[in-house]
Amino acid sequence: MAENSNVAPASKPGWKDGMIFRLLKMGMKRQGKYYALGVVAMIAVASMSALTAWSMQAIVDTMTDPGNRGRVAAVSLMVIAIFAIKGFATYVQSVSMARAGNGIVAQQQRRVYDRLLKQGVDFFNLTESSDLLMRVTHGANAARGLIDLIVTSMVRDLLTLIGLVAVMFYQQPVLSITSIILAPLIFLGIRLILGFVRAIMSQQMAGMAEILKVLQETSTGIRVIKIFSLEKVMNARMEKAVGEVEKRANSMVRLEAITSPMMETLSGMAIAGVVWLSAVNITGGEPTTAGQLMSFVTALLMAYEPAKRLSRMRVSLEGLKMGASMLFELVDRDLTIRESRDAKALKLTEGAVRFEDVSFAYGSGEKAVSGLNLEFEGGKTTALVGESGAGKSTIINLLMRFYDPTSGRVLFDGTDIAGVTFDSLRSQMSFVGQDTFLFSSSVMENIRCSRPEASDEEVMEAARAAHAHEFIEKMPQGYQTPVGENGTFLSGGQRQRLAIARAFLRRARVLLLDEATSALDSVSEGFVKEGLARVSEGATTIVIAHRLSTILEADRIYVLGQGQVLEYGTAAELLARNGAFRRLYDQQFGGVERAERLPE
Numbered sequence: 001m002a003e004n005s006n007v008a009p010a011s012k013p014g015w016k017d018g019m020i021f022r023l024l025k026m027g028m029k030r031q032g033k034y035y036a037l038g039v040v041a042m043i044a045v046a047s048m049s050a051l052t053a054w055s056m057q058a059i060v061d062t063m064t065d066p067g068n069r070g071r072v073a074a075v076s077l078m079v080i081a082i083f084a085i086k087g088f089a090t091y092v093q094s095v096s097m098a099r100a101g102n103g104i105v106a107q108q109q110r111r112v113y114d115r116l117l118k119q120g121v122d123f124f125n126l127t128e129s130s131d132l133l134m135r136v137t138h139g140a141n142a143a144r145g146l147i148d149l150i151v152t153s154m155v156r157d158l159l160t161l162i163g164l165v166a167v168m169f170y171q172q173p174v175l176s177i178t179s180i181i182l183a184p185l186i187f188l189g190i191r192l193i194l195g196f197v198r199a200i201m202s203q204q205m206a207g208m209a210e211i212l213k214v215l216q217e218t219s220t221g222i223r224v225i226k227i228f229s230l231e232k233v234m235n236a237r238m239e240k241a242v243g244e245v246e247k248r249a250n251s252m253v254r255l256e257a258i259t260s261p262m263m264e265t266l267s268g269m270a271i272a273g274v275v276w277l278s279a280v281n282i283t284g285g286e287p288t289t290a291g292q293l294m295s296f297v298t299a300l301l302m303a304y305e306p307a308k309r310l311s312r313m314r315v316s317l318e319g320l321k322m323g324a325s326m327l328f329e330l331v332d333r334d335l336t337i338r339e340s341r342d343a344k345a346l347k348l349t350e351g352a353v354r355f356e357d358v359s360f361a362y363g364s365g366e367k368a369v370s371g372l373n374l375e376f377e378g379g380k381t382t383a384l385v386g387e388s389g390a391g392k393s394t395i396i397n398l399l400m401r402f403y404d405p406t407s408g409r410v411l412f413d414g415t416d417i418a419g420v421t422f423d424s425l426r427s428q429m430s431f432v433g434q435d436t437f438l439f440s441s442s443v444m445e446n447i448r449c450s451r452p453e454a455s456d457e458e459v460m461e462a463a464r465a466a467h468a469h470e471f472i473e474k475m476p477q478g479y480q481t482p483v484g485e486n487g488t489f490l491s492g493g494q495r496q497r498l499a500i501a502r503a504f505l506r507r508a509r510v511l512l513l514d515e516a517t518s519a520l521d522s523v524s525e526g527f528v529k530e531g532l533a534r535v536s537e538g539a540t541t542i543v544i545a546h547r548l549s550t551i552l553e554a555d556r557i558y559v560l561g562q563g564q565v566l567e568y569g570t571a572a573e574l575l576a577r578n579g580a581f582r583r584l585y586d587q588q589f590g591g592v593e594r595a596e597r598l599p600e
């Protein structure tokens with residue numbers, strides 16, 4: 001059944017929280033050993049931090065009583081050991097977390113690209129490429145950041161905090177209780193900020209996607225921009241997007257940083273309070289040594305950084321969650337078209353194609369074709385003609401199973417293509433379309449892509465058949481010449497001849513030609529027609545042509561109008577009928593004759 005309109009975002013309730021769990025599970029599965037090593041190192045870092053604060057008691061007490069040489073030596077060695085272990089553990093932590101993180105980015109990018117390749121054509125029609133770029137680049141890094149943040153906060157920061165608070169309680173229980181009374185206040189403040197962060201993040205992402213879009217359109221549409229002097233318009237669009245992102249980025253920084261004055265002031269108050277309380281010795285118990293007090297204050301001061309990071313964690317988490325969810329949402333989108341579960345490999349004998357009562361609409365739009373019954377005889381040439389928008393390209397789309405019919409069936413040698421594997425179906429076909437997409441690699445590789453195992457000789461043979469060999473030989477590096485991004489170094493006619501060479505090389509049973517000779521002058525068209533005649537020998541050939549001259553010899557011509565067959569037959573039969581085909585014919589050939597009569 002058709003699934004062409006269900007590209008709904010997969011925003012199920014609670015989905016984003018589930019996402020964190022999924023991400024952690026994936027991360028641990030693939031990068032578990034690096035994360036485990038990182039965690040061990042973090043435990044060591046946290047313990048050494050607590051030990052540093054605890055050792056302050058011994059350090060200060062030893063300094064105030066330097067006479068005991070043995071103790072001085074022991075304390076000095078202990079301090080060196082603590083710092084050395086902490087340094088080494090920090091190194092191990094950084095390296096293992098970075099390795100795990102890089103692995104996550106690569107894994108996410110592979111995963112999302114794999115999914116994108118499985119998506120139907122409709123998905124790409126409905127998703128802007130700048131949006132894809134944004135999601136894949138930003139999302140993968142956000143996924144990495146999310147795991148990093150969770151692991152670092154939950155292990156290093158939390159353990160360090162626990163260790164330091166333990167030291168505080170060990171040294172000064174009453175003062176400790178007084179100084180952590182303020183903590184809940186901080187968390188309340190953070191909760192307030194979170195709401196704002198979410199709103200700003202999504203606006204910022206939208207702005208970033210817009211910047212990419214403007215850049216991309218500038219790159220691909222530069223000719224239109226120049227011809228129509230759209231520089232100012234494009235500039236204004238970019239200005240707006242950049243300004244938007246700048247504004248949001250500033251707001252984000254303000255929100256993230258607002259925790260600092262809150263925390264700094266509260267910490268200052270806590271420390272001042274402790275100093276004051278210790279001076280008046282409200283505990284009234286044993287007199288406190290300078291070392292104990294120093295150890296306590298050190299633990300309190302050291303606790304500040306991890307406490308700050310933990311309190312900010314929710315804010316940072318929100319931003320990263322948003323980024324990572326963009327990636328997950330992409331991966332979770334339903335496939336616009338999928339293979340059936342028990343799909344079989346298609347085997348062709350005659351290569352006959354039949355449309356049985358086929359209707360189809362793009363998305364929720366009007367029917368592009370309706371009630372089509374078409375016969376494309378094996379090994380013969382069938383042409384589709386008709387006004388613009390009549391549904392010719394739609395028929396080709398259905399044949400290649402880029403879309404499924406809303407109703408009816410498309411059969412290859414009697415087998416419904418809905419039940420066969422994509423690969424076995426499409427490998428039987430070759431397509432030469434109106435726009436020839438070329439990869440930014442050499443001419444040789446661009447032709448070879450239709451049959452990667454083909455030898456250089458076979459590629460050249462195909463190029464000769466497509467009348468491309470002559471111009472390729474004249475290029476600076478012959479077959480190794482790069483064609484530029486999407487073939488910008490080639491003319492339209494040359495690009496088309498490369499496309500025809502690709503089709504030759506593939507030797508498919510079913511050949512689809514959509515305006516295949518449109519970009520050629522009349523001399524090249526003669527060559528190409530000859531080449532196409534060769535490539536279509538024995539193949540079931542389906543041609544869309546606006547210029548009737550190219551299809552007058554077709555074995556059968558279907559004349560389409562508004563998604564339906566108006567009439568069909570050979571050119572001679574159709575001309576004799578005096579119907580739609582005759583009108584098209586008169587329009588075109590009348591025009592040519594008049595043009596030929598024009599003085600030079």
Ligand SMILES: Nc1ncnc2c1ncn2[C@@H]1O[C@H](COP(=O)(O)OP(=O)(O)OP(=O)(O)O)[C@@H](O)[C@H]1O
Nearest residue numbers: 125362365368386387388389390391392393394395
């Ligand atoms: N991807 C799409 N999404 C939505 N509607 C589409 C899409 N492609 C084509 N259509 C619509 O389907 C109808 C048939 O279009 P189709 O491209 O098949 O016509 P065509 O006969 O090939 O036209 P042309 O000769 O101009 O290429 C048109 O009304 C068109 O607007």
